[in-house]
Amino acid sequence: MTHNTPLSPRPLHELADVRRRVVPTAQLRAQGMSTADIDARCRPGGPWQQLLPGVHLLHPGPPTSEERLHAVLLYAARESTTGVPAQPGPTTTPRHTYTDAVITGLAALTLHGFTATPPLPSLDHIDVLVPRARRLRTTGCARVLRTSPLPTPEAVTGLPVAPVPRALADAVADLPDADAVRRLLTEAVRGGHCDPASVVRELTRARLLGRPHVVDAVDSLIAEGRSIAEDRLYAMVSAYGLPDPVWNVDLRLPGGPHLGGLDAYWPDQAVAIELDTRAPRQDEDALWSEYARKREHLERLGITVVHITPRKLRDAMEQQAAIVRTALMAAADRDPSAYVVVLPR
Template sequence: MNHDTPLSPRPLSHLAEAHRRVLTTAQLRAHGVSAAETTEQCRAGGPWQQFLPGVYLLHPGPPTGEERLRAVLLYATRGPAPRPASGVPAQPTARQPHRPAHPDVMITGLAALTLHGFSAAPALLALEKIDVLVPRLRRLRSTGCARVVRTAEPPVPEVVTGVPVAPVPRALADAVAQSRDAVAVQRLLTEAVRGGHCEPAAVVRALTAARLLTRPYVVDAVDSLLAEGRSIAEDRLYRMVEEHGLPDPVWNVDLRLPGGPHLGGLDAYWPDQAVALELDTRAPLQGRPDEDSLWSEYARKREHLERLGITVVHITPRKLREAMEQQATVVRTALMAAADRDPAAYVVVLPR
């Protein structure tokens, strides 16, 4: 018995459905289409065409953007995959036509950013190459419009319009790795933060992991990114105080001991309650040469202030964006607890 013969062949007309217009050799065989018939359909002037190795476009014209994505995913997911307990692999459906055989394969780079809604990323049809992220040990090569990007630790994909897509930080890193255009890199990184797609910390961690911070134009873009992220976080901090009814602090101040040393700068300070607030933007600097010294300075300032009886509240830009009400509660609790603490040491408050 030939195990490649489908149990219930389906007519070719069934393949006219929109989500079946791009199929692999194995999928065609499962629909009763032999290798010889596939070759015949793909003859010069025929109704089908081979788009990528083992992947066929079931119409003669150019592919749509969605069909290019599907073809690249099918090319990258060909071959055996772990079989579920039921023994029947998950099949594509009209609702999820891009369901991969390998859950660790996903679209990345500029194509992923386009799917994430980046206006600075080109349209899918304008992309010469579509990057697909695969595990490092997969035996696969770049060909046609499919550019294979390998990783030792695949991230958890996000599903966008039914397509498995790399998270924004990873997609950004893969897009930046392929670009030498400083202006384009700047636009992508700026939109990532300004558009609320992700925090600067996540972007810089991804760029660091990809070893891209050795490129001067990437470092320049990152510096602008951090400034952009801090500005947005400061605006959210002002909104938090106003919208959640917190007492007004003094903003952007330096603390000093009377006639003594500089204690450090703060984003907000409530003198009557001796509560200090600092936006924790240290995380985006991970992996840069000055990381250790910055971390030491950061910890030293916090310990010194707390020894003086000043409560230090740290808020990350991400928490401020995702859980502003919760952060306002943290600050309010610290302010209310001031009455139960010993008075703090007297410090001089100066504008920064």
Template sequence: MNHNTPLSPRPLHHLAEGRRRVLTAAQLRAHGVTAAQANERCRPGGPWQQFLPGVVLLHPGPPSSQERLQAVLLYASRERTTGVPAQPAGDEESGPREPEAMITGLAALTLHGFTATPPLASLNMIDVLVPRTRRLRSAGCARIVRGADLPRPEQLTGVPVAPVARALADAAAALTDAAAVLRLLTEAVRGGHCEPAAVVRELNRARLLTLPHVVDAVDSLVAEGRALAEERLYRLVREQGLPDPVWNVDLRLPDGSRLGGLDAYWPEHAVAVELDTRAHRRDDALWSEYARKREHLEHLGITVVHLTPRKLRDSPEQQATVVRTALRASTDREAEVHVVVLPR
């Protein structure tokens, strides 16, 4: 006996009456269904239908959205052809394993709760992310997306789904409409799904930042992320009881030389806050500019506190403590050089 030999036959109606209405050919064999029986039941007008290669829908009508997701994942699984169940993602003894397949792209974003994406039932194609080494072609509604270093999937509605940043990158790769890409990126930030930096990192990893319509969308995304970070900074000062700073100022030397812009500044303490909202692209030129400005200001006796949007979101109390400590440490200390504070 080998893995192609069916087990003792059982009445076939018990399969369609079960909870799982989508099975692979290998799973059917395990239930005692021969290839001939499966083919007979999948004939036109029969009680079953072959929905994808090697994947059978155990009823004649159209599949539900959940059944389409299950069918796509089964098509992308190794179990479809080998009959060997997928291994778990990892355990303490063997260490983490690479995920086998997960829903990504527009379908994943819909599962994450995006409103700018179509309902699952309206999607002609469902993207499924698999390891780059898999030999698998797109078929039917299943569009294969290959990648190295697959992320850890999230379980949504009982199926493995790519994290938002990765799903956004995979969706953007299949879109050519700049407005559509911008809507997705904007909702990701406004909806609190992920930070702009995480999105840009994934777009960069997917080598999409050379596409004009993606670059334009990213520029708008960074502006959106900065506005959101500024709002969080205002809220932090107000809710954490910090003294009021002057907001969005430009510092200059008495001779008019520009020192740079700051998001918040306490002149009586010579303490400044600057939001780090860099887009993490392929070079660190902007970070070098931040570093040069910070070094120059601190040489003049001005303490500069860098805050990131993610830290403001995840640990506002801790960030308030950092700022408060800087203010207290500056008691009775003035900047070594008088600076002119101008609105930005």
């Protein structure tokens, strides 16, 4: 192969597959091109360009967002490729298997469909997670973040992308703007991407809860998550034909101590629902112990407590409704409960 051998003579509109346009140096070398040949094509005004070390774009002009994403993955991944022709054509499509590289941060959130994040073309860099032991530097549009362990990626438009909670934590780590952080966390929950607990867990792991503007956003997130969970609880009772409970009540023994607040209560059947909207922070064990003590106390009084998480309401509402219905039907077979005073909360 000589310097004048055209590797990509086809018009750009025919190169429909990004994997034919973004190619690692190793593939070009495997097809017989020398370093001098590649460098010559990547000179100013030439037909190609080098996007990142070891990654080439086989056309002039600015790369598309898709091309940038694939270039970052090619740069960061331990990559294996098959089926790449010396002269890309319509019948042979290269296949890239990206391993040990995961898109994260704002780019990942945009890929997940967030509207509060910038569009991909406006991002100066694309965050990519690699194993902590990798010796790889940030360069060009690729910002390398080392982590251990690497999160299990989700396939979004065929790319390995961090799950929303992890992508949020990586994005928030770089955002000093409290309003921007609040918008992202709110959209994550309101848009149904994830539950507050998983977000707070990732923020805790990333040691971001020491930042006041992040703590403020988390408090708003938890309130948002509880409001959404309550709406789903109302919808569950209505949609599955459950009898109407009394909502948001406190229970007390007559002339005695406060027994705790409940989200829904059926006095005739002595069945209660408690939403678990705890945020997983350092005092999680203490909070869970408080939940458990209240539940045990109520059940000693003959009150059945159904414990429901926002995730279960979101992902398995019909199953939760069946559990509540079973508890209500079983009330007739139980001993009568202790008399309690029901007060609005």
